[in-house]
Amino acid sequence: MMRLRHAAALCAVATIGAVIGASGQAPAPPPPAPGFDLSGYWTAAMHEDALERGAGPELADYGGFPINEAGRLFALSYNASRVTLREHQCDGYVAPYAVRSIGNARGWEERDPHTQRLIAIHWYNQTFEGHRVIWMDGRPHPPAWAPHSWMGFSTGRFVGNALEVQTTHLKQGWLRRNGLPESDQATLVEFFVRHGDRLTHTSVITDPVYLAEFEVRTTDFFRQHTDHQTWLFACDDGEQILGRAPDNVPNYLFGENPFVGEFGGKYRIPAAAYLGGPETAYPEFEARVAGLTTADGASKLRPAAGAAVTSRAVNPEPSDDDIHVWPLRDNVYLLTGDRGNIVVQVGDEGTFVVDTGTGRLADKVIAAIRRLSERPIQFIANTNFRPEHTGGNVKLRAAGADPSVRGSFFALQFADAGVGATIMAQQNVQTRMVAAGRPAEGNPSDTFLEERRRTFHNGEPIEMFWQRNAVTDGDSLVHFRRADVIVAGDVFTTTQYPAIDLQNGGSVAGEIAALNDILKRTVYRHQEEGGTIVVPGHGYVCDEHEVVEYRDMLVIVRDRVRALVKNGATLDQVKAARVTADYDPRYGAATGPWTTDMFVEAVYRDLSRRK
Amino acid sequence: MSQLSLRLVVSGALLCALTAAPRAQRGGPPPTPKAQAAFDITGYWVSLVNEDWRYRMVTPPKGDVAGVPLNGAGRQAVQAWDAAKDEAAGESCRAYGAAGLLRQPGRLHITWTGEDALSIEADAGTQTRAIGFGGARGTPGTWQGVSTASWDRGDSPMARGGFFPGATARGGSLKIVTTGMKPGYLRRNGVPYSADAIMTEYFDRFDLPGGDALLVVSTEVADPTYLVTPFWTSTHFKRQRDAAGWNPRPCSTR
Numbered sequence: 001m002m003r004l005r006h007a008a009a010l011c012a013v014a015t016i017g018a019v020i021g022a023s024g025q026a027p028a029p030p031p032p033a034p035g036f037d038l039s040g041y042w043t044a045a046m047h048e049d050a051l052e053r054g055a056g057p058e059l060a061d062y063g064g065f066p067i068n069e070a071g072r073l074f075a076l077s078y079n080a081s082r083v084t085l086r087e088h089q090c091d092g093y094v095a096p097y098a099v100r101s102i103g104n105a106r107g108w109e110e111r112d113p114h115t116q117r118l119i120a121i122h123w124y125n126q127t128f129e130g131h132r133v134i135w136m137d138g139r140p141h142p143p144a145w146a147p148h149s150w151m152g153f154s155t156g157r158f159v160g161n162a163l164e165v166q167t168t169h170l171k172q173g174w175l176r177r178n179g180l181p182e183s184d185q186a187t188l189v190e191f192f193v194r195h196g197d198r199l200t201h202t203s204v205i206t207d208p209v210y211l212a213e214f215e216v217r218t219t220d221f222f223r224q225h226t227d228h229q230t231w232l233f234a235c236d237d238g239e240q241i242l243g244r245a246p247d248n249v250p251n252y253l254f255g256e257n258p259f260v261g262e263f264g265g266k267y268r269i270p271a272a273a274y275l276g277g278p279e280t281a282y283p284e285f286e287a288r289v290a291g292l293t294t295a296d297g298a299s300k301l302r303p304a305a306g307a308a309v310t311s312r313a314v315n316p317e318p319s320d321d322d323i324h325v326w327p328l329r330d331n332v333y334l335l336t337g338d339r340g341n342i343v344v345q346v347g348d349e350g351t352f353v354v355d356t357g358t359g360r361l362a363d364k365v366i367a368a369i370r371r372l373s374e375r376p377i378q379f380i381a382n383t384n385f386r387p388e389h390t391g392g393n394v395k396l397r398a399a400g401a402d403p404s405v406r407g408s409f410f411a412l413q414f415a416d417a418g419v420g421a422t423i424m425a426q427q428n429v430q431t432r433m434v435a436a437g438r439p440a441e442g443n444p445s446d447t448f449l450e451e452r453r454r455t456f457h458n459g460e461p462i463e464m465f466w467q468r469n470a471v472t473d474g475d476s477l478v479h480f481r482r483a484d485v486i487v488a489g490d491v492f493t494t495t496q497y498p499a500i501d502l503q504n505g506g507s508v509a510g511e512i513a514a515l516n517d518i519l520k521r522t523v524y525r526h527q528e529e530g531g532t533i534v535v536p537g538h539g540y541v542c543d544e545h546e547v548v549e550y551r552d553m554l555v556i557v558r559d560r561v562r563a564l565v566k567n568g569a570t571l572d573q574v575k576a577a578r579v580t581a582d583y584d585p586r587y588g589a590a591t592g593p594w595t596t597d598m599f600v601e602a603v604y605r606d607l608s609r610r611k
Numbered sequence: 612m613s614q615l616s617l618r619l620v621v622s623g624a625l626l627c628a629l630t631a632a633p634r635a636q637r638g639g640p641p642p643t644p645k646a647q648a649a650f651d652i653t654g655y656w657v658s659l660v661n662e663d664w665r666y667r668m669v670t671p672p673k674g675d676v677a678g679v680p681l682n683g684a685g686r687q688a689v690q691a692w693d694a695a696k697d698e699a700a701g702e703s704c705r706a707y708g709a710a711g712l713l714r715q716p717g718r719l720h721i722t723w724t725g726e727d728a729l730s731i732e733a734d735a736g737t738q739t740r741a742i743g744f745g746g747a748r749g750t751p752g753t754w755q756g757v758s759t760a761s762w763d764r765g766d767s768p769m770a771r772g773g774f775f776p777g778a779t780a781r782g783g784s785l786k787i788v789t790t791g792m793k794p795g796y797l798r799r800n801g802v803p804y805s806a807d808a809i810m811t812e813y814f815d816r817f818d819l820p821g822g823d824a825l826l827v828v829s830t831e832v833a834d835p836t837y838l839v840t841p842f843w844t845s846t847h848f849k850r851q852r853d854a855a856g857w858n859p860r861p862c863s864t865r
Contacts, residue, residue, distance in 0.1 A: 045843040046678060047678045047679065047843050047844055048662045049662050049678070050677045050678030051678075063668060064659075064660050064662070064664035064668065159782070159817075159818075160650065161764065161782035161783055162782065189819060191817045191827070193784070193827075193829075195784060195786075198831070198843070200813070200845045202817060202825065202827050202847065204819060204825070214819075214823075216659050217661055217662060218662070218829075218846070220829065220844070222843075267669070267671070273669070274664075274665070280664070281659050281664075282657065282856075283657065283658060283718060283734075283856070283858075284858075285660075
């Protein structure tokens with residue numbers, strides 16, 4: 001009888017509501033229901049681009065992709081043997097490409113157990129075990145200095161009958177796995193819409209680095225009513241080619257990709273058509289295909305003459321004159337805002353700081369550190385001598401003063417015992433800073449000459465590794481071994497070409513060796529991402545994947561310049577050849593402290609003197 | 612619960628559902644399909660040939676049928692394809708029939724021709740499809756066949772009222788079912804569909820940040836004559852502000 005009363009009450013409420021609605025005194029319209037449920041097992045219909053998505057794309061087939069010159073040149077330079085490199089063997093797929101993969105997918109909802117609010121929608125791709133989390137709870141995207149991942153950071157909302165998803169913070173990956181790149185600056189808008197047991201997924205990729213227009217793909221899935229079960233896609237890297245030099249990254253010089261004509265020969269399509277570009281996706285192009293000439297195709301194989309392109313990347317460093325703290329792992333934090341990245345380890349034994357920024361915001365840096373720990377700054381490690389990494393030395397050293405310490409047994413040797421933090425660096429940092437007339441109290445007093453400096457602080461082994469003749473002759477990596485955070489200094493940045501300073505002991509070979517040294521110390525967590533954190537001297541928080549791409553870039557540019565030098569090219573001829581054309585929209589600069597021209601000149605002069 | 616109680620609950624639920632029926636059904640004519648439109652589909656749309664590029668932008672080689680779930684008869688028909696023969700027979704529009712038309716690089720011009728009828732014009736092959744709501748439009752045995760449309764909102768009948776009046780789905784897709792098509796090609800190189808083919812399409816519009824809009828057409832072609840399973844494609848178009856590039860041209864077998 002209770003149930004009967006309950007049903008009657010429900011009916012009364014609903015009826016009253018309907019009557020009110022009909023009387024014209026309309027209540028607020030009911031909140032729209034979520035668009036649909038993505039939960040379940042999904043299998044991709046491979047009726048479109050079947051060969052590409054199954055066996056793999058044909059080499060140099062870029063038709064219909066609205067790529068720009070840089071995207072095409074990057075792809076033409078790509079040698080598939082690159083995947084034999086240890087660090088590339090387990091490269092995952094970025095989110096938009098993972099959807100195009102041949103494997104199955106699974107979706108499920110994550111709801112708050114008490115309120116039943118939708119927190120997130122999960123989408124798991126079997127291929128490379130790509131697990132996407134689409135946050136539905138309105139949380140903001142992370143800041144520009146946050147790490148990137150294969151799946152990126154996604155937020156969703158229901159629009160009409162679709163789930164709309166916006167994704168940022170993607171790693172560099174593939175638009176198509178024949179070398180066609182998608183940069184780490186790409187953003188993604190997606191629409192999932194269901195028609196019964198059919199799911200249509202639309203992805204819209206915007207990439208200021210490699211695309212001239214947004215790129216659209218639509219992918220169909222059908223719902224399975226049973227579990228596919230085969231969900232694992234395990235990958236561990238291994239030794240595939242023994243004895244290969246560590247500075248060998250398989251690539252083709254501009255205009256020398258031997259497979260570029262294969263696709264055209266097979267399908268009788270002119271190269272100028274299948275080498276892609278925005279025009280190749282529009283209907284007008286159909287009438288033009290037959291008239292394209294060999295010369296039209298050849299013109300797409302090398303950089304066009306003209307001015308260099310500058311970076312279209314988002315500046316990952318804040319410019320609001322404030323210091324922002326980003327937790328890295330355990331008790332280690334990134335402080336960003338004073339141009340050069342600063343890393344801080346806190347603990348009972350006092351704070352350990354790596355680099356000190358330009359010093360312009362030193363008071364704010366100190367305040368931010370104080371919010372993390374009230375202990376004095378015990379150590380400062382400098383990764384190099386440059387002002388944006390040592391500019392705050394004086395103030396931060398002073399902030400390490402501890403009146404309770406009145407010297408030590410070594411007070412005669414270390415006049416600053418107890419009066420400030422101890423500044424550590426490779427000896428050449430001190431030498432360069434003294435020569436530059438920098439304030440003595442900000443110069444390193446605890447230096448080392450060879451290989452490494454090590455200490456055990458706050459329960460953690462910390463090592464500094466000298467990188468002989470990298471961007472300068474005094475660069476060090478700082479490795480927090482328990483937190484597994486490597487602070488790379490200017491050996492690695494995400495904002496510019498390596499600032500190889502020949503006058504201060506830098507070299508191309510040393511820089512490549514330094515990048516490889518980072519890679520010797522990193523361990524990824526899963527599919528070439530996560531694991532060891534690498535903090536660049538400038539830019540966003542990384543893992544080994546970004547270091548690999550950066551290393552590859554430097555080796556490839558070196559190979560191009562070396563080939564030109566071997567043929568007797570002058571510096572002007574090397575610059576005119578635009579040897580960095582495929583990387584300029586990512587790293588290029590026409591003005592500022594480190595331009596593309598300065599980088600190319602440094603590489604040229606370094607390789608020329610070694611002839 | 613006793614039999615009496617159960618009957619009372621069921622009766623109550625029915626009464627409840629009736630009284631809470633949508634207001635649209637009370638007094639006055641129901642809104643027309645045009646008035647009920649889930650989104651604005653009208654205007655000019657240009658195809659972006661980002662997928663199946665070498666099957667769409669150029670005529671693929673004979674026998675290249677990757678991705679199409681053809682049966683034995685379908686594969687035989689593919690081998691019999693002869694473009695010159697089609698042309699000589701006045702059958703140049705085989706790849707421009709309804710089941711192949713949207714895969715052609717081209718532009719669409721979509722208009723309401725009445726309160727319950729749409730027209731989809733394609734400049735590729737100068738084709739026009741007539742689409743009716745509530746009843747089929749078009750002519751059986753022609754390239755474009757006959758099409759019936761409805762607004763598909765994905766909600767269940769139980770969600771339209773009763774205890775849960777708020778549970779109606781938002782938005783919706785334009786669903787079009789097309790039959791009576793003259794036999795044609797799914798791809799230009801003679802991949803066939805027969806007169807028995809039934810095509811079901813869902814049109815969805817997605818508005819992008821920055822002002823662009825996409826029209827995505829999810830298509831299923833079921834054809835027991837030539838296909839093992841239904842053939843699925845999804846084809847996308849970008850909205851244009853005007854008729855720029857509109858270029859009606861005849862069918863071509865090349």
